Each structure stands twice: as C-alpha cells, then as structure tokens.
Amino acid sequence: MNPSKQNETSIDIEPSSRRVSFADENHPNEESPPSHHHQPNNHSVPLLLQPSYARSKSMIFDELKNFRISLKWCALDHSSCIGKLISYVTFTLFTIIVPLLVAIFVEIPATAPEDDPISFNKLVQLPESGLAIIAFFTFSSFFKRYGLRQLLFLDALQDDTNYVKRGYTRELEKAFRYLTYIILPSFLVELAHKIIFFLEVKISVPHISLGFPLNSIVFVFVLVSWVYRTGVFLLVCVLFRLTCELQKLRFEGVHKLFEGCGSEAGEIFKEHVRIRRQLWVTSHRYRFFIIGCGVTITISQLGALLLVLASKSEKTFFNSGDIVICSAVQLSGFFLCILGAARITHRAQGIVAIATRWHMLVTTASAESEHCKAEVSEGLASDSDSDDSSNIHVSLIPQQLSSFQTRQTLVTYLQHNHGGITLYGYSLDRGLLHTLFAFEFSLVLWILSKVVVLS
Numbered sequence: 001m002n003p004s005k006q007n008e009t010s011i012d013i014e015p016s017s018r019r020v021s022f023a024d025e026n027h028p029n030e031e032s033p034p035s036h037h038h039q040p041n042n043h044s045v046p047l048l049l050q051p052s053y054a055r056s057k058s059m060i061f062d063e064l065k066n067f068r069i070s071l072k073w074c075a076l077d078h079s080s081c082i083g084k085l086i087s088y089v090t091f092t093l094f095t096i097i098v099p100l101l102v103a104i105f106v107e108i109p110a111t112a113p114e115d116d117p118i119s120f121n122k123l124v125q126l127p128e129s130g131l132a133i134i135a136f137f138t139f140s141s142f143f144k145r146y147g148l149r150q151l152l153f154l155d156a157l158q159d160d161t162n163y164v165k166r167g168y169t170r171e172l173e174k175a176f177r178y179l180t181y182i183i184l185p186s187f188l189v190e191l192a193h194k195i196i197f198f199l200e201v202k203i204s205v206p207h208i209s210l211g212f213p214l215n216s217i218v219f220v221f222v223l224v225s226w227v228y229r230t231g232v233f234l235l236v237c238v239l240f241r242l243t244c245e246l247q248k249l250r251f252e253g254v255h256k257l258f259e260g261c262g263s264e265a266g267e268i269f270k271e272h273v274r275i276r277r278q279l280w281v282t283s284h285r286y287r288f289f290i291i292g293c294g295v296t297i298t299i300s301q302l303g304a305l306l307l308v309l310a311s312k313s314e315k316t317f318f319n320s321g322d323i324v325i326c327s328a329v330q331l332s333g334f335f336l337c338i339l340g341a342a343r344i345t346h347r348a349q350g351i352v353a354i355a356t357r358w359h360m361l362v363t364t365a366s367a368e369s370e371h372c373k374a375e376v377s378e379g380l381a382s383d384s385d386s387d388d389s390s391n392i393h394v395s396l397i398p399q400q401l402s403s404f405q406t407r408q409t410l411v412t413y414l415q416h417n418h419g420g421i422t423l424y425g426y427s428l429d430r431g432l433l434h435t436l437f438a439f440e441f442s443l444v445l446w447i448l449s450k451v452v453v454l455s
Contacts, residue, residue: 067148070176074231078143087140091232094225095132099125102222107204121197123307124322127300127330132229134292135236142239142285151239151285153246153278160250167249171242178238182332183230186325190226193321194219200318230329236289237333243282244340244421250275251347258358265403265410272351276417279348283422290337291423294436297330302443309451341428345420349429352414359407366403 068077075090077083103122142151149155152172157165198219205214254275257268304323308315421428 067172067175074228074235076139076232076235078140079147090228091132091136094221094228095129095136098221098225099129102218105203105205106201106218108201120304120307120319121322123300123304124326127296128226128229128326130296130300131233131293131330131333134289134296135233138236138286138289139232139239152242156274156278159274161253163256164246164249164253168246171245171249175238175242178241178336179231179234182234182329183227186230186329187227189321190325191223193317193325194223194226196318197321198222233293234329234333234336236286237336240282240286240289240337241340243286244344247275247279247282247344247420248347251344251351254351255354258354265406268355269410269413272414272417275348279344279420280422283428286337286421287423290341290428293334293337297334298440298443300330301327302447305444306447306451309447338428338433341421342430342433345427345429348420349418349427352411352418355411355414359411362407363404 068079071077072083075087078087103125106121157168160168198215201215203214203218250271254268254271257271304327308320308323313319419427426432
C-alpha cells in the first residue's frame with residue numbers, strides 16, 4: 001500500500017498516550033482560553049493583564065456587557081470582592097432572614113374571614129428558599145471556577161461557523177426574555193395575592209407596634225425576597241438552556257457537513273469529539289443542580305398536594321394563592337431545563353441515523369464510480385499488457401477501501417458515543433422523562449388513595 005495515500009486518511013494519534021489528540025483538546029475539568037497565533041508568554045505578562053484574570057470583567061465591546069450589568073443589578077456579580085460581599089449579604093437577607101421573620105411574626109387576627117392560611121404560606125417558603133440556595137451556590141461556583149465567558153463557551157466559538165455564531169448571538173440576546181416571560185405574569189399574581197394577604201394579617205413584633213407602616217415595610221421586603229429567590233432559580237435554568245441551545249446549533253452544523261457527501265470523515269469526527277466533550281462538561285456542571293431541583297420540587301409538590309387535600313378549610317385565593325404561584329414557577333423553570341436537555345440529547349442520538357445514511361450514499365456513489373472505472377480499465381487492458389492492466393486495477397482499490405473503512409469507523413464511533421446530557425451516566429432523554437412521569441404519577445395516586453382512606 002502506498003504510504004502517501006495512507007497519510008491522506010490518517011488521524012493524528014499519540015501512541016504514547018493512546019488517545020486521539022486535537023489542537024483544542026485539554027483536560028475534561030479544564031477549559032482552554034482562545035488560541036491565537038501570536039500569543040505572548042504568560043511568564044512575561046503582568047499577572048493582572050493575563051486573560052484568565054480578566055475573564056469576569058466587562059469591556060467596552062464585550063458581548064456580555066449587558067449580561068454582566070443585569071447580574072450586578074441583581075446582586076449576583078462575583079467578579080470582585082465587593083460584588084461578592086454584596087451578593088452574599090443580599091442572598092442571606094432575602095433567602096433566609098426575611099422568610100424566617102415572616103414565618104415567625106405574621107399572625108392571623110381573630111376577625112379574619114379565613115381559617116388559617118399561614119400553614120400554606122410556611123409550606124411555600126421552604127421550597128422557594130431551597131431552590132434559591134441550590135441555584136445561588138451553583139452560580140457562585142460557576143463564577144469561581146470558570147467565569148461567564150467559559151461558562152457559556154464563548155471562547156470556543158472561534159472554531160465555529162458563522163451560522164453557529166449568529167444563532168448563538170440571537171440566543172444570548174433572548175436569554176433574559178425567558179426570565180421575563182415567567183417572572184412578570186407570576187409577579188403580577190403574587191403582587192395581588194400579597195396585597196390581599198397583608199390587608200388581613202398583622203405583624204406582631206415584640207416592643208414594636210407601628211401598625212400599617214410596619215405591614216407596608218414587611219410587604220415590600222416579602223415581594224423583593226420573592227423576586228430575588230425566583231430570579232436566582234430561573235437564571236440558572238436559563239443559563240443551562242442557553243448552553244443546550246449552543247450545542248443544538250453545533251449539531252445542526254454537523255448535519256450540514258453530512259449533507260455534503262464529499263465531507264471528510266476526520267473533519268466530522270473532530271467536530272463531534274468537540275461537541276461531545278462540551279456536553280460532558282455541561283452535564284458535569286449542572287447535574288447537582290438538576291437532581292437537587294428535581295428532588296426539592298417533587299417533595300414540595302407532593303407535600304402541597306397532601307396538605308391541601310387533607311385540609312378541611314375552604315380553598316380560596318387568599319389561603320392557597322402562594323401554592324399556585326410557587327408551583328407554576330417551579331414547574332416552568334424545571335421544564336425549561338428538562339426539555340432543553342431532552343432536545344439536545346435527541347439531537348445527539350439522531351446523529352447516528354444521519355451518519356449511517358451519509359455512509360450509504362457515499363458508498364453507493366463510490367461503487368458506481370468504481371464500476372465505470374472498471375469498464376474503462378477493461379477496455380484499456382485489451383490493448384495493453386497484463387502487467388499494466390493489473391497495475392491500473394490495484395491502484396484504485398486501496399483508496400476506495402481506506403475511505404470506506406474510515407466512514408465505517410466513524411459510524412461505529414457514533415453508535416457508541418451518541419449520548420447527550422447525562423446524569424451520572426443516565427442519558428436525560430425522552431425515555432428517562434417517561435420514567436420520571438410514571439414515578440411522579442404513581443406517587444400522586446398513592447397520596448390520593450391515602451387521602452380518600454383518611455377522609
């Protein structure tokens with residue numbers, strides 16, 4: 001076999017480490033900064049001027065400038081010591097202190113028309129604060145380890161096509177719209193409920209009796225606390241969905257590579273390895289957040305169902321509005337994550353069928369072309385020596401055979417590496433969603449059976 005033709009279809013493999021290596025590959029737990037051809041030595045550059053230390057700072061033409069400004073106004077900017085201190089103080093105040101004080105000092109007067117909405121209100125505070133705690137520490141760990149640019153894989157966009165860059169730019173611009181679509185309607189309902197709620201309840205603080213002014217102050221703090229906790233939880237959900245949208249755009253780019261039947265298998269393999277690695281990194285980053293939110297929301301919803309069905313009091317907007325709003329926000333954010341993960345996993349699994357079809361089309365086209373060349377070769381062989389004829393036939397076979405084996409290897413690789421977002425090895429696909437739905441529905445039926453027996 002001609003060595004020069006072997007080099008045409010060879011892939012760079014390091015024999016010492018026995019792994020496929022590319023220029024943009026690094027350790028799974030690390031992410032490399034953008035590569036430049038003329039990059040100065042970090043040892044000669046001052047520490048504060050190195051790119052790794054400026055990754056959380058806003059620049060004049062930074063595409064994340066508005067994103068960072070929004071985080072600063074939400075007290076979630078961890079790029080400086082002052083911002084980190086303000087963030088932790090705000091988190092402690094609105095996530096722990098305000099809900100705890102409201103649960104202790106809010107009382108129902110004897111003249112209230114309803115029996116006792118306080119138990120429902122206390123039930124809601126636990127999951128709202130729990131989800132905010134999970135989301136806040138997830139977000140703070142992201143800032144500590146990666147920064148926004150690496151968290152959103154912006155440094156890796158230099159290797160993508162213009163189609164992926166334009167699509168991801170649109171998704172970045174629409175990121176906060178999803179927060180608005182969920183928070184704004186929920187906030188209006190929450191505002192109406194809290195106005196009715198604080199007109200009926202009273203705040204009994206020892207040695208303090210301000211009456212209406214005290215109710216107004218607590219009312220404002222409760223609303224700000226609800227907006228903060230809900231916003232922190234939904235922000236991490238939106239960041240996860242944004243990461244899934246980027247990988248979906250990249251899979252669409254891989255589909256376009258398959259559409260060109262002349263595409264090299266090595267190029268497709270390299271792109272899939274890059275996407276596969278980023279999916280693994282995304283799964284590793286968000287797995288605690290997804291599992292923690294799933295467990296918290298399940299316990300919250302089942303506990304609320306059991307408490308509401310077991311309660312003998314009449315259910316009105318006054319005493320049950322908190323549960324409705326809390327459930328709507330929780331399910332909206334969680335479905336935003338789950339559906340985004342299921343979509344990207346479905347795209348990752350569907351790449352096998354596309355690769356198989358591509359392999360079949362290229363093989364068929366190569367076979368037809370080889371058949372035509374064989375007919376020409378037979379015509380030439382009738383007018384030449386047998387040695388020349390054999391040389392013509394042998395020179396055509398290795399290239400076609402090598403190309404076929406390369407494509408077959410690519411299809412085999414994709415068949416064994418088609419997972420998308422995973423949770424400790426389990427693919428977060430539609431099959432897992434069906435299993436979770438069956439489990440949740442079984443728990444609901446079990447609670448309903450217990451309530452019917454008790455009543």
